[in-house]
Amino acid sequence: MSERIEVESDSHSYPVLLENGLRYSFYHLLEDILPDHTKLMIIADETAASYYLEDLLASFPDSAKPVVTILPSGETSKSMVQYERLLTECLQEGLDRKSVIAALGGGVAGDIAGFTAATYMRGIRYVQIPTTLLAHDSSVGGKTGINHPLGKNMIGAFHAPSAVLYDPEMLISLPEKEWRSGFAEVIKHAFISSPEFFVWLQNHVHKLSSVDPSTLEKMLKKSIETKVAVVQEDEREAGVRAHLNFGHTLGHAIEAELGYGKTTHGEAVAVGMIFAMRLSEKFYGIKLPIEETVKYLEKLGYYLKLQKQVNAEKLLFIMKRDKKASGGSMRFVLLPELGRAELVDIREEMVLDLLEEEELT
Numbered sequence: 458m459s460e461r462i463e464v465e466s467d468s469h470s471y472p473v474l475l476e477n478g479l480r481y482s483f484y485h486l487l488e489d490i491l492p493d494h495t496k497l498m499i500i501a502d503e504t505a506a507s508y509y510l511e512d513l514l515a516s517f518p519d520s521a522k523p524v525v526t527i528l529p530s531g532e533t534s535k536s537m538v539q540y541e542r543l544l545t546e547c548l549q550e551g552l553d554r555k556s557v558i559a560a561l562g563g564g565v566a567g568d569i570a571g572f573t574a575a576t577y578m579r580g581i582r583y584v585q586i587p588t589t590l591l592a593h594d595s596s597v598g599g600k601t602g603i604n605h606p607l608g609k610n611m612i613g614a615f616h617a618p619s620a621v622l623y624d625p626e627m628l629i630s631l632p633e634k635e636w637r638s639g640f641a642e643v644i645k646h647a648f649i650s651s652p653e654f655f656v657w658l659q660n661h662v663h664k665l666s667s668v669d670p671s672t673l674e675k676m677l678k679k680s681i682e683t684k685v686a687v688v689q690e691d692e693r694e695a696g697v698r699a700h701l702n703f704g705h706t707l708g709h710a711i712e713a714e715l716g717y718g719k720t721t722h723g724e725a726v727a728v729g730m731i732f733a734m735r736l737s738e739k740f741y742g743i744k745l746p747i748e749e750t751v752k753y754l755e756k757l758g759y760y761l762k763l764q765k766q767v768n769a770e771k772l773l774f775i776m777k778r779d780k781k782a783s784g785g786s787m788r789f790v791l792l793p794e795l796g797r798a799e800l801v802d803i804r805e806e807m808v809l810d811l812l813e814e815e816e817l818t
């Protein structure tokens with residue numbers, strides 16, 4: 458597998474390199490892409506580091522070994538406490554404006570490392586080294602940030618990376634539930650842009666952790682290209698980028714309400730996507746292939762019901778503070794048809810009614 462996808466961001470263009478074994482040449486890639494950089498700090502997810510940090514470091518000559526800092530694994534690390542610690546380490550290690558941060562890990566490491574880079578000395582460069590399936594989404598497009606107990610990703614910045622260096626071989630060690638989490642974002646990309654891609658996924662992906670390499674390659678390429686097309690058109694979410702939030706209004710509320718890390722991001726988004734499809738049917742008076750989708754996802758091991766601990770009013774309260782909400786009105790990304798998304802203002806009662814129905818299932 459060897460692919461290069463170029464992303465035109467508002468400030469610069471950057472490559473997404475998809476290549477097996479790329480981790481072994483990290484030093485040389487970095488020298489090529491950012492030849493003028495001074496210090497490098499690798500912010501590494503603890504679990505990803507235990508598998509792959511050595512491979513990465515082996516590519517560096519003794520004279521240019523980077524600084525490494527380990528981030529505890531899990532969603533709770535996207536926090537103020539970790540953010541402040543990372544900034545302190547940047548200062549203590551003497552990073553300057555030409556220094557570079559590298560994020561080794563999934564969306565958690567990528568989001569907080571990107572936000573550290575976005576704000577340290579008012580912004581330094583960073584590269585993404587994704588190690589999860591989900592991070593095909595999170596590493597591209599420059600949304601960086603951390604969580605607040607009152608809402609997901611409520612503190613953050615748009616700050617595009619200088620490169621995304623994706624070695625799919627590193628996905629081999631992912632547990633099944635993390636494959637499921639990442640696959641939800643693949644499905645999302647299909648639902649908002651291409652019904653044919655959804656059909657292709659149904660025909661080719663039957664057990665997530667044993668997807669064959671050629672299927673994985675096609676799936677990653679198509680999903681990344683979908684994301685790239687959207688962020689190139691609307692990097693700062695003034696319009697169409699909101700479509701990438703399909704399933705996230707409820708998904709984020711579930712994550713916040715259950716407590717960060719109690720469910721994976723992707724599994725919460727999967728519940729949110731089914732909910733948004735039901736809402737779409739009501740709102741537009743149409744039929745979507747919901748039962749077919751539920752059957753497919755359940756076969757892959759997804760739990761798609763709202764968990765008992767969450768109640769409708771609490772979720773509604775959180776959703777009203779969603780970043781897409783404006784002037785007190787609720788906004789949802791809906792599907793007028795499979796493969797096309799729209800951001801719509803929606804009446805609170807319609808959402809509450811459907812949530813209450815869901816709670817009974």
Ligand SMILES: NC(=O)c1ccc[n+]([C@@H]2O[C@H](COP(=O)([O-])OP(=O)(O)OC[C@H]3O[C@@H](n4cnc5c(N)ncnc54)[C@H](O)[C@@H]3O)[C@@H](O)[C@H]2O)c1
Nearest residue numbers: 504505530563564565588589591594595600627630631722
């Ligand atoms: N910025 C964006 O555009 C964007 C997009 C989607 C999601 N996100 C964010 O991404 C986060 C979720 O990312 P994630 O699903 O990658 O979670 P994650 O980073 O927490 O990784 C999931 C788990 O897998 C482990 N792990 C990582 N790489 C591994 C590997 N190769 N082998 C074995 N274990 C490994 C981690 O330690 C962690 O326990 C959420 O915070 C979400 O909000 C951001």
Ligand SMILES: O=C(O)C(=O)C[C@@H](O)[C@H](O)[C@H](O)COP(=O)(O)O
Nearest residue numbers: 594598600609610698701702705780
């Ligand atoms: O890139 C985007 O834009 C997305 O919405 C991608 C989502 O998968 C991702 O979870 C993102 O972090 C959500 O953004 P937010 O603005 O709703 O926090």
Ligand SMILES: [Zn+2]
Nearest residue numbers: 642705722726
């Ligand atoms: Zn997401």
